[in-house]
Amino acid sequence: xxxxxxxxxxxxxxxxxxxxxxxxxxxxxxxxxxxxxxxxxxxxxxxxxxxxxxxxxxxxxxxxxxxxxxxxxxxxxxxxxxxxxxxxxxxxxxxxxxxxxxxxxxxxxxxxxxxxxxxxxxxxxxxxxxxxxxxxxxxxxxxxxxxxxxxxxxxxxxxxxxxxxxxxxxxxxxxxxxxxxxxxxxxxxxxxxxxxxxxxxxxxxxxxxxxxxxxxxxxxxxxxxxxxxxxxxxxxxxxxxxxxxxxxxxxxxxxxxxxxxxxxxxxxxxx
Amino acid sequence: xxxxxxxxxxxxxxxxxxxxxxxxxxxxxxxxxxxxxxxxxxxxxxxxxxxxxxxxxxxxxxxxxxxxxxxxxxxxxxxxxxxxxxxxxxxxxxxxxxxxxxxxxxxxxxxxxxxxxxxxxxxxxxxxxxxxxxxxxxxxxxxxxxxxxxxxxxxxxxxxxxxxxxxxxxxxxxxxxxxxxxxxxxxxxxxxxxxxxxxxxxxxxxxxxxxxxxxxxxxxxxxxxxxxxxxxxxxxxxxxxxxxxxxxxxxxxxxxxxxxxxxxxxxxxxxxxxxxxxxxxxxxxxxxxxxxxxxxxxxxxxxxxxxxxxxxxxxxxxxxxxxxxxxxxxxxxxxxxxxxxxxxxxxxxxxxxxxxxxxxxxxx
Numbered sequence: 001x002x003x004x005x006x007x008x009x010x011x012x013x014x015x016x017x018x019x020x021x022x023x024x025x026x027x028x029x030x031x032x033x034x035x036x037x038x039x040x041x042x043x044x045x046x047x048x049x050x051x052x053x054x055x056x057x058x059x060x061x062x063x064x065x066x067x068x069x070x071x072x073x074x075x076x077x078x079x080x081x082x083x084x085x086x087x088x089x090x091x092x093x094x095x096x097x098x099x100x101x102x103x104x105x106x107x108x109x110x111x112x113x114x115x116x117x118x119x120x121x122x123x124x125x126x127x128x129x130x131x132x133x134x135x136x137x138x139x140x141x142x143x144x145x146x147x148x149x150x151x152x153x154x155x156x157x158x159x160x161x162x163x164x165x166x167x168x169x170x171x172x173x174x175x176x177x178x179x180x181x182x183x184x185x186x187x188x189x190x191x192x193x194x195x196x197x198x199x200x201x202x203x204x205x206x207x208x209x210x211x212x213x214x215x216x217x218x219x220x221x222x223x224x225x226x227x228x229x230x231x232x233x234x235x236x237x238x239x240x241x242x243x244x245x246x247x248x249x250x251x252x253x254x255x256x257x258x259x260x261x262x263x264x265x266x267x268x269x270x271x
Numbered sequence: 272x273x274x275x276x277x278x279x280x281x282x283x284x285x286x287x288x289x290x291x292x293x294x295x296x297x298x299x300x301x302x303x304x305x306x307x308x309x310x311x312x313x314x315x316x317x318x319x320x321x322x323x324x325x326x327x328x329x330x331x332x333x334x335x336x337x338x339x340x341x342x343x344x345x346x347x348x349x350x351x352x353x354x355x356x357x358x359x360x361x362x363x364x365x366x367x368x369x370x371x372x373x374x375x376x377x378x379x380x381x382x383x384x385x386x387x388x389x390x391x392x393x394x395x396x397x398x399x400x401x402x403x404x405x406x407x408x409x410x411x412x413x414x415x416x417x418x419x420x421x422x423x424x425x426x427x428x429x430x431x432x433x434x435x436x437x438x439x440x441x442x443x444x445x446x447x448x449x450x451x452x453x454x455x456x457x458x459x460x461x462x463x464x465x466x467x468x469x470x471x472x473x474x475x476x477x478x479x480x481x482x483x484x485x486x487x488x489x490x491x492x493x494x495x496x497x498x499x500x501x502x503x504x505x506x507x508x509x510x511x512x513x514x515x516x517x518x519x520x521x522x523x524x525x526x527x528x529x530x531x532x533x534x535x536x537x538x539x540x541x542x543x544x545x546x547x548x549x550x551x552x553x554x555x556x557x558x559x560x561x562x563x564x565x566x567x568x569x570x571x572x573x574x575x576x577x578x579x580x581x582x583x584x585x586x587x588x589x590x591x592x593x594x595x596x597x598x599x600x601x602x603x604x605x606x607x608x609x610x611x612x613x614x615x616x617x618x619x620x621x622x623x624x625x626x627x628x629x630x631x632x633x634x635x
Contacts, residue, residue, distance in 0.1 A: 162361075168325055169358035171345040173372035173419065183371075187362045 029246060036239035041232055043239075054236040064241060067224035071205050074136055074220060078143040079201035085144075086151030086196055087189070093152070094159035109149045119145055120213035127214070134216035142210030147200040154199055154256075158192035191259045198256035202249050221245065275334075276301040276459055277322070277427060282331030284317055284483075291317045292328070293483040299461065299476075304453050306462045306470040309480035310506075315463045318480075319429050322461060323352045336426055351420035352429040356436065357412045359404040359419075365391075366400040368415055372423045390418040393452075410441045417449075421456060428453075430462045434469065446472055467507045471495065479503050495555075501632055504553050510630075511559070511600045513552040517544050527552060527631070531596035532573050537629045544631070551632040556603035558628035561589055562621045572623035575600065582606070591622060 035043045039051040058064060092098075093105055111119060123142055124134075132138065166188070170180040186193075208222040215223060225241065228234040275298035284292035292314045299305045307315035320326045321333060324345035333340045335349060351372075360368050369387050378386075391397045394414035404412065413433055420428055434442045434449075450473055453460050464470050470477050471491040478488045479502075487499045498504035501512065515529035525539045529552045537552070544550060566572050575591040578599050587606055590599040602622065 163356065163358060165354045165356060165358040166360060168323075168345070169352070169354055169360070169419075170371070171325075172323055172350075172352045173423065174346045174375050175372075176344075176346050179374075183374075184360060 032239050032246060033243040036236065036243045038236070041236055043235065054240040058237045058240050061237070063224060064237075067219050067221045070136055070218050071221040074140045074143060075201045075204040078140050078147055078204040079197045081140075082144050082147040082151045082200045083155075083193060083196040085148060086155050086200075087193065089148075090152050090155035090159050091185075094156060095164060108152055111145050112149045116146065116207075116209040117213075120210050123210075124213045134214055136215070136218055136220075138214040138216070139211050139220060140204075142214045143204040143207055146207055146210060147203050150199050150203055151196045154196040155189060155192045158189040162188045194259050195256040198252045198259075202252050202256075206245075206249065275299060276303070276336060277461070278334040279318070279322075280332050280334070282318075282321065282328040282333065284314070284321065284326065285329045291483050292321075294331075295480075295483070295485055296331075297478055297485065297488065299459060302457050302459055304450070304460045304462065304473055304475045306464060306474040306477045307480055308464055308467060308470040308477050308506075310465055313480040314483040315465075315480050316431060317483075319352075319431055319461060319463045322427070323350055323429055324348045349426040350429055351423055351425040351427075352431065353413070353416045353420055353433045355431045355433070357416040357433075359407070359412050359415055361404045363404070364400065365396070365402050365404070365407070365415055368404065369418045369422055371419060386422055390422050393421070393455075394418045409436050410445060413437065413445065417452070421452075421458070425458060427459045427461060430460060432464055433462075434464075434466075442469075449473065471507070479506060481506075496630075498553070498630060498632070501551055501553070504630065504632065509556050509601055509603075510553050511556065513554075513596070515550050515552045517546055517548045517550060520544060520546055525631070531593035531600070535571060535629065536626050537631050538627065539631055542631065542633065544633075548633075553630040553632055554624060554628055556588070556601040558624055559600070559602045560623045561591070561602045561604060562623065565621050566623045570623045571626060572621050574619060574621055577618050577620045589620075591620060593622075 031043075034047075036054055037050050037052070038047050039049040039053070040047075089108065093101065120142065123138070123145075127134065127138055166184050167180055170184045171177075175183060206222065207220075208226065211220045211223055212226075219227065221241075225238050228238045277297075277299040279295055279297040279299075282292055282295045283290065295314075295318065307318060309315045317326060321328055322335070322340075324340065324343060327341055340348065360371065363371070366384075366387050369390050370383055373383055373386065387400070388397070391400055394417060396411060396414060399407070399411065404415075407415070413436075416433070417428075430449075434445050437445060446469060449460075462470075462473060471494075474491055476488065476490055477494055479486045479494065481502060487494060487503045489497070489499075494503060494507050498507065498510075504510045504512075513529040513531050515527040515532075515535075517525055518528050518534065519526040520539070523538050523540060525537055525544055527535050527537060527550065529535050532552065535552065560566075561577075565574070573593060575593045578590045578592050580590070581588040585606060586603055589602040589604065591602055592599045600622065
């Protein structure tokens with residue numbers, strides 16, 4: 001009946017499932033931008049009318065911009081540091097066979113599965129015991145723990161996808177380790193580096209729990225938003241702000257995935 | 272040896288408890304095409320990687336052009352390597368791949384381009400400079416790997432099974448080109464292969480390796496005609512083996528009672544065989560002559576039964592059973608116009624040989 005091969009045969013139930021899946025996942029998110037243009041402070045149907053005033057109001061509020069800048073500061077630092085560590089860790093995991101390698105990888109990936117509240121509380125206890133005051137630095141430290149697994153998971157396929165003989169060839173052709181890194185290794189993993197930077201920035205930017213436990217007097221954007229939820233008159237502006245954040249997150253994640261779309265393209269196939 | 276260009280002296284290599292190289296000493300002359308031949312896991316690639324500097328000997332020393340190499344990192348060694356899968360940089364085009372090693376020489380751009388053009392001409396790919404690595408066939412990649420190494424004028428070129436990934440036809444063509452290239456550039460080649468035919472075709476000398484040791488180091492003819500052990504004899508080409516016992520020694524002439532062949536005469540050469548020694552008599556399939564009738568006069572011969580034959584076009588293979596032998600003896604004969612008319616199986620035939628074609632090996 002169908003000319004498609006067995007494995008590519010179209011499946012109607014699967015298509016329906018996929019559509020429902022996407023609706024359930026993303027429609028609630030769409031309500032946020034929808035109500036951010038609504039001319040009412042109450043989030044309810046029917047819609048009252050189109051307005052941009054919540055956006056206009058947003059631009060006049062200084063705390064929002066402070067919170068945004070805090071989040072950007074933390075996000076940028078965390079993404080750079082965790083990508084840097086991620087590069088070293090991924091290289092070690094991909095290239096060297098050392099005792100305890102398996103458990104170590106599992107250990108690094110742990111923050112993906114352990115509830116963040118546990119990490120948050122643990123870090124908070126540790127930091128207060130050490131007498132370190134809470135600040136954006138401590139938030140960054142918490143985010144680093146959250147971001148490392150993302151960074152490594154993004155970079156690992158890049159290292160595994162390229163033949164170690166390329167680095168040997170570079171050494172053989174007269175380049176030392178540093179130049180080999182610059183001329184061979186870095187270009188080969190570059191898409192992974194960009195993807196890791198974007199992904200970890202997004203993760204840090206959106207992160208709430210760690211920030212909640214570890215922040216001092218300067219709130220990050222998610223904390224600020226959460227704080228504003230208590231005031232109904234502030235809520236539409238929060239929706240407007242959230243719309244921006246959603247749009248920016250989507251763009252960053254998609255660019256990251258697109259750049260890293262073929263993690264194994266760097267590997268030459270051997271015929 | 273003082274005139275050796277590469278001198279590998281008593282080198283051992285351990286990976287953990289596993290001994291990959293066991294006390295290997297090899298001297299390679301300047302401009303020589305030298306092959307390391309052996310099945311996989313015999314240590315040939317490890318030895319090559321030690322020459323390149325990717326591995327260091329656990330003990331022993333390697334000298335290249337009189338200089339001890341153990342403290343010299345790969346990027347300072349006067350050797351370049353052609354990798355098994357060529358290791359062409361996929362993010363660079365052909366020109367940049369070939370020019371990769373020139374950065375340190377700080378040449379003016381024009382001079383560099385000129386050198387790359389020369390190389391592209393040498394490898395017969397002048398139009399391919401702007402191609403990406405993934406747009407190239409295996410043979411083209413192999414040539415680029417060669418050019419990338421040769422442009423640096425290394426003292427030694429190391430080749431790690433460079434023809435292994437190519438199909439048969441291309442491989443034979445590349446063998447020819449490689450040999451010509453080596454004569455043109457006059458660089459010492461150290462070539463690793465598991466393909467005995469390839470090694471015989473290309474090399475000036477070959478070291479046959481097994482279990483991290485050099486079994487025999489000789490010219491292709493030497494290895495084929497005068498193998499020093501059963502392992503070498505069976506690794507290179509096909510060989511028939513007969514158990515035997517020395518019955519008489521007279522100078523270098525000896526008489527042997529060989530299983531299946533009966534009493535035979537041979538020359539022991541340098542070997543110290545004594546009466547009563549158990550030895551092995553070996554003969555190549557093409558050194559045996561197959562006839563329907565007993566050959567005339569004093570020719571050494573034995574009667575057997577033709578079990579089956581295989582027609583291979585240019586030649587035919589026959590398998591002959593001899594009394595007292597479990598394994599049939601292989602005979603290879605060229606198919607000429609007056610081809611031997613013994614194609615039918617299971618009929619009596621005669622095998623004959625000349626005494627000098629027998630190889631006498633110590634029993635193992």
